[in-house]
Amino acid sequence: MARIYVDNDKTQKDLSDINKINHNEANQNPPQVAIDLLVRFYSEGQFRIVIEQTRVLIKQYTETFMFMIKNKFIKD
Numbered sequence: 222m223a224r225i226y227v228d229n230d231k232t233q234k235d236l237s238d239i240n241k242i243n244h245n246e247a248n249q250n251p252p253q254v255a256i257d258l259l260v261r262f263y264s265e266g267q268f269r270i271v272i273e274q275t276r277v278l279i280k281q282y283t284e285t286f287m288f289m290i291k292n293k294f295i296k297d
Contacts, residue, residue: 232262232267232270235258235261235262236270236274249282249284250285251278251281251282251285255274255278258274259271259274259278
């Protein structure tokens with residue numbers, strides 16, 4: 222994963238926490254804490270962090286995101 226430079230200690234700690242979240246094979250959804258952090262970063266205008274962390278989550282939870290896209294945009 223690309224290293225993101227931030228000058229805010231709280232943001233740096235949150236990024237460290239989100240990167241420590243273990244992907245549990247039994248749970249196919251991203252943890253709520255990861256989603257909450259993305260929402261917070263977005264609301265703070267930290268779009269680069271949102272993009273990078275979203276890429277990580279998509280890699281970890283590919284099936285979930287594909288299912289969401291299918292249900293949202295593809296009509297059977």
